[in-house]
Amino acid sequence: MFVTDVIFWVLALTAVVAALGVVLVRDLFRSVLLLAVVFLCIGGFFVLMSAEFLAVVQILIYVGAISILFVFAIMLTRNVRQGNSPNRLQIPAIFLSTFVLAALVVVAFGTEWNKIPPEQKSVIDLVQINSVTALTKEDLKDADQSLMEANGMPLGLADLLIGKFVLPFEAVSLLLLATLIGGLALARRQEGG
Amino acid sequence: MSLESMLIVSAALFSIGLYGTLARSNVIAVLMSLEIMFNAINLALVAMAKFVAPQNLQISLSNALTGHVFVIFIITVAAAEIALGLGIILAMYRNNESVDLTQADILQH
Numbered sequence A: 001m002f003v004t005d006v007i008f009w010v011l012a013l014t015a016v017v018a019a020l021g022v023v024l025v026r027d028l029f030r031s032v033l034l035l036a037v038v039f040l041c042i043g044g045f046f047v048l049m050s051a052e053f054l055a056v057v058q059i060l061i062y063v064g065a066i067s068i069l070f071v072f073a074i075m076l077t078r079n080v081r082q083g084n085s086p087n088r089l090q091i092p093a094i095f096l097s098t099f100v101l102a103a104l105v106v107v108a109f110g111t112e113w114n115k116i117p118p119e120q121k122s123v124i125d126l127v128q129i130n131s132v133t134a135l136t137k138e139d140l141k142d143a144d145q146s147l148m149e150a151n152g153m154p155l156g157l158a159d160l161l162i163g164k165f166v167l168p169f170e171a172v173s174l175l176l177l178a179t180l181i182g183g184l185a186l187a188r189r190q191e192g193g
Numbered sequence B: 001m002s003l004e005s006m007l008i009v010s011a012a013l014f015s016i017g018l019y020g021t022l023a024r025s026n027v028i029a030v031l032m033s034l035e036i037m038f039n040a041i042n043l044a045l046v047a048m049a050k051f052v053a054p055q056n057l058q059i060s061l062s063n064a065l066t067g068h069v070f071v072i073f074i075i076t077v078a079a080a081e082i083a084l085g086l087g088i089i090l091a092m093y094r095n096n097e098s099v100d101l102t103q104a105d106i107l108q109h
Helices: A002-024 A028-048 A052-076 A090-110 A118-129 A145-151 A157-161 A166-187 B003-023 B027-051 B061-096
Strands: none
Touching (some): A002 A028, A002 B003, A028 A052, A028 B003, A028 B027, A052 B027, A052 B061, A090 B003, A118 B061, A157 B061, A166 B061, B027 B061
16 A cells, blocks of 8 residues: 555645646746646546546546647737736635635545445445446456345446436537537637628 | 545645636636636545445445546536637637736627
């Protein structure tokens, strides 16, 4: 466990310092690059927490697409030099975010979390690691058999997306269509303008 | 690595993003801070999926994946939001030659 702890602390430190850089560095272009570092660190956390598929999605979408979109937006607007200047809400914003941080920390340590019992830990890890591959009976033969008898084979992410969560899934497809049309309408040049 | 330490990192990222969202005057910087907040939430969701016992595990083992499904939805919505947000920023820049939030007081042409 020593190695995962070291990786965790390195990632945590990098993520927080890079996030501070994003909001404090004056040069917008540098802050986009730091934002990509934050995204990569989050991907690393996903790998640490046995969510490999999400880590790949994170790197493809955030590091690959959203960072590039930000770079384009910065290059296309001319006042890059003017940079990342603060507005008048500086002091209240510091107070509010410190308050939110304190509240979240108090809640994180004050709540009695219903942690996963040790005998279920291995099977849940197995289900999460294999979220996009088909598990076989063979993979689960060491798992807690009382769990297995009750419900049979676990479903993967894809089965959940078009099974239990099909309604939000369809809503998201509608959202993407709306975004597409909205993006086209925004990008279109006004007639005569 | 424990649930609490993960939540602390997530809380730190969230409040940094909150500060950036409130205190920056450049719209692009505000959107970047929003992205940091989204990522903090995703981190907390995955940590919950990993460390907190899922409900009704006896009924379906795939309840252990609910947090992951939520993260996928959040990533999709965030990507849509950023694509549209940057389109709005470019339209705003075309109209008044500035992306400064403190000077943007109209949304129309």
